[in-house]
Amino acid sequence: MGGMNRSDEARTDVDDTEDEDRYLIIRGRRWRRTDPALGADVVRALKSHLGRARSEVGRAGRDDDQASVRSARDRVQLAKEGLGERGPAWWERPEDERRRQAADRLARLERPDTLARDTDTDEDGGEQPHHGERPEGMDEERPAK
Secondary structure (H helix, E strand, O other), rough: OOOOOHHHHOOOOOOOHHHHHOOOOEEEEEEOOOOOOHHHHHHHHHHHHHHHHHHHHHHHEEEEEEEHHHHHHHHHHHHHHHHHOOOHHHHHHHHHHHHHHHHHHHHHHHHHHHHHHHEEEOOOOOOEEEEOOOOOOOOOOEOOO
């Protein structure tokens, strides 16, 4: 689930049209598209947070402020998860679950004090990996070449 690997490039069980709906090709690299089930206002807000967080990563890096770099990267992760661009593939999950995740990530981005939590809680009260951590066995998502 989630990340791309070279074996995905040669898949023959995925219709090209379906693939185009799921991925965007930029300079020969394949990137996961934003979940199309999300409302325009939610996408706009998440992308705004994403842009600001990416700018902060650069600023903090130039200032050699590693704590601020980490915090900004955590916000990038939250925004990308909310958009469906990281984490489990959005097309493999129920739409209501994806919309709940987007709303949760947006709410957390709008309340920065919640970014310090180490874990999230799922609907059953169980702990889920924090936005800045990868579940065991899940590699960092990288675009396919």
